[in-house]
């Protein structure tokens with residue numbers, strides 16, 4: 154049996170599987186796409202491997218490369234519409250808003266509830282495959298090199314240095330992870346999607362001395378741009394990120410598609426690719442079992458303190474916008490801002 158037929162048999166037989174892949178990969182779509190290849194050589198197996206090997210996936214589908222969104226359109230569109238709750242895949246053009254006139258500042262001026270604030274976006278290079286279809290270390294290294302040429306031209310607050318995972322000590326790596334600056338290598342969904350192949354080659358982190366602006370290279374996405382700092386000053390964090398994006402877009406061209414926005418490896422990140430989060434102390438809401446429902450109603454997503462698939466510690470949660478597609482960057486930030494302010498009100502009322 155071919156690998157694809159084997160993966161298909163696994164998911165077809167998984168009656169209790171609740172992933173979006175299970176919901177939308179019908180026999181008809183499987184037959185339609187089973188022999189299809191992207192121009193970089195990506196296949197349906199590359200897109201569905203993680204979801205078939207991890208039947209508890211929420212989504213279960215990854216793009217093998219930027220072209221997957223076009224080549225396997227019917228499958229991706231169905232998953233995208235369901236995850237992002239949009240009737241059609243019709244993402245607007247980027248709009249970061251008037252960053253000098255945002256109309257909001259620090260969400261927690263007294264510093265009582267918000268421990269830290271972070272906003273990140275993902276960016277991809279059109280000419281490189283995503284992890285399932287990357288066939289050699291050379292591709293990751295080339296991408297790392299092209300990106301560093303651009304990062305090394307950044308000036309002022311954004312200027313920084315690159316730290317390769319290939320040369321970093323285990324202790325340095327551990328400390329950066331504990332301090333919430335660096336990615337880990339223990340996500341089984343990403344592992345089965347090829348995310349850790351040839352690890353740690355071509356991976357690394359660029360950051361400024363104060364670690365308020367950081368770039369992850371060759372983690373889940375080709376690139377992640379991150380702005381973060383202690384406290385609740387969302388406006389400052391967002392402005393810094395937009396400034397970085399605008400500077401880097403002068404040097405690099407990122408994968409983008411009309412109606413889909415910026416293209417990312419995982420369809421959950423598509424569009425604005427923006428996740429704005431606070432680490433927020435909400436012990437009362439959590440103890441009352443009210444946080445999840447409140448977040449759901451506000452289009453927010455609660456996570457644990459060490460990120461996705463982790464637990465809360467001391468009543469502190471990572472709360473962020475859930476929607477990234479079908480709205481502009483500034484709308485996603487405003488949705489997160491309003492939602493976080495509602496959560497703060499609800500915590501104080503208990």
Ligand SMILES: Nc1ncnc2c1ncn2[C@@H]1O[C@H](COP(=O)(O)OP(=O)(O)OP(=O)(O)O)[C@@H](O)[C@H]1O
Pocket residue numbers: 269270271273330332333334335373381428430431432456457458459460461471
């Ligand atoms: N507001 C925040 N303050 C401090 N650290 C944060 C904040 N939000 C997220 N982090 C940290 O960022 C790291 C990465 O988190 P996580 O993997 O959940 O999200 P991500 O980088 O946005 O990507 P993805 O959604 O693809 O998983 C973790 O260490 C997490 O604790």
Ligand SMILES: NC(=[NH2+])NCCC[C@H](N)C(=O)O
Pocket residue numbers: 203209210211212213214342343373419421422461
């Ligand atoms: N980091 C991410 N892209 N997270 C979202 C999806 C993760 C995993 N593939 C799932 O389907 O549950």
